[in-house]
Amino acid sequence: MTDTKGRGDETDEEELQDTKKNNLVKHLICCHTPEDVEPAIKFAQEQGGKYPKRRPIITGFTIKFPKDNVSTLADSKHISSAEVDGVVSIQ
Template sequence: MPAYNVTLKSGASPDELEAAKKKVTDQGGKIINEFSLIKGFTAEFPADKVNALETNEHITVEADGEVKTQ
C-alpha cells in the first residue's frame, strides 16, 4: 500500500485529526508514524480509497516520499 502524510490544517480541532485516523483504520489502512512537532501522521492507505481522506476540509493529504537536501 502507498504511504500518505496526513496533517491537520490551521484552525482545525484535534478531533478532526482523530477522525482522520479512524477513517484510515476503518478503510483498511495502517498508521505507521505519528508526528510530534506537527499535528499529523503517516499512514499506509489503499490508493483507491485515498479520496475518502482528501475530501476532509480540515486535513492535508500528501503522498509520502523521500526528502533530500543539497
Template sequence: MPAYNVTLKSGASPEELEAAKKKVTDSGGKIVNEFKLIKGFTAEFPKDAVHSLETNDHVTVEADGEVKTQ
C-alpha cells in the same frame, strides 16, 4: 499499500485529527507513524481510499516520499 502524510490544517481541532485517523483505519489502512512536532501522522492505506481523506477540509494529504537536502 502506498503511504501518505496527513496533517491538520491551521485552526482545525484535535478532534478532526482523530476523525482522520478513524477514517484511515475504517478504510483498511494503518497508522505507521505519529508526528511529535506537528499534528499529523503517516498512514498506509488503499490508494482508492485516499479520496475520502482528500475531501476533508481540516487535513492536508500528501504522498509520503524521500526528502533530500542539497
C-alpha cells in the same frame, strides 16, 4: 482514542510483512488543528488505512494505504493535506 500503537518510527515485523504482502505505501496526513488528528485517523482507517503513527513535529500522522488505492482523504473536514511520504529533493 484510536489505536496508534508504535508511535514514532518503530515498525514491528507484522507491519513489515503486511506492508510487503499488500503493497502498502506510507502517506503523510496533515490536519488543521491538533483536535482534528483523532477524527482524521479514524476517517483514514475507515478508508482502508493501516498502522497510523502520530508525528509530533507536525499536526498530523502517517498511515499506510494499498499502492493502488485511490483515497478520498480530501473529503474529510479534518484533513488539510495528504500526500505520499517520501524523500524530497531540490534539483
